[in-house]
Amino acid sequence: CVLMATGRSPMVEPLNLPAAGVEQGKGGHVTVDEYSETSAKSIFALGDVCGNVELTPMAIAAGRRLADRLFGGPQxxxxxxxxxxVATVVFSHPPMGTIGLSEKQAVEKYGEDNLQVYNSKFANLYYGPWQVEADDKPKTAMKLICAGKEELVVGLHVIGMGADEMLQGFGIAIKMGATKADFDSCIALHPTAGEEFVTMFPWGLSEQVSGAKVSPLNGAAAPEPSL
Incomplete structure (x- = not known):
């Protein structure tokens, strides 16, 4: 079986965008600023046609923000x-998910000497009942890419059963600026596949210069809300 994925092209020719002064970038995608506005004032575009993150939830979020800004008041x-x-999942079998930088991208951005990369590979418990040798069971692979002295998690990648479900929660952690120490401080849910992300070796040794809100070493709790 050979799969060839060539991507998608925006179908905007019938709109005659140049006549309206709307600029297009490489591949015909509509060029927009950070507020989804095109080069023609008061003409907006969002979603796959802009060629950014081509995901349905991303387009929905962009549309909501645009509607809020145009009609929601000064706030x-x-x-x-x-x-x-932005977390992304390929719903293959097994599924694979990713958020943040790849290892190559992280090296280019921060330098190899400023990174710590953690890996884990194991037989997913989903395949526990299979009457085959452990080495013959499908494996789950995980990777954490951490940058700086505080080991800020800048990339998280997983392939294996349950990757699609577990990535949503870890996506929140990455958006909030979680560090390896923050991951280590989280008590694992056992038996699960996701626990591997919070028990990756070496555990609890992160140098907490800054960034970590809680510590796996002293039992510190999360901060209380302001009331």
């Missing part, structure tokens, strides 16, 4: 979406 004057650290 929404700066409403916009961020295209950084």
């Amino acid at each position: 929404f004057a700066d409403a916009k979406v961020s295209y950084d650290n």
Whole structure:
């Protein structure tokens, strides 16, 4: 079986965008600023046609922010979406998910000497009942990419059963700026596959210069809300 994925092209020719002064980038995608506005004032575009993060939830979020800004009052004057650290899943079998930078991208951005990369590979418990040798069971692979002295998690990647479900929660952690120490401080849910992300070796040794809100070493609790 050979799969060839060539991507998608925006179908905008019938709109005659140049006549309206709307600029297009490489591949015909509509060029927009951070507020989804095109080069023609008061003409907006969002979703796959802009060629950013081509995901349905991303387009929905961009549409909501745009509607809030245009019709929601002054408190929404700066409403916009961020295209950084958006979790993405390929619903294959097994599924695979990713958020943040790849190892190559992290090296290019921060330098290899400023990174710590943690890996785990194991037989997913989903295959526990299979009457085959452990080495013959499908494996789950995980990777955490951490940058800086505080070991800020800048990339998280997983392939294996349950990757699609577990990535949503870890996506929140990455968006909030979690560190390896924050991951280590989380008590694992056992038996699960996701626990591997919070028990990756070496555990509890992160140098907490800054960034970590809680510590796995002293039992510190999360901060209380302001009331």
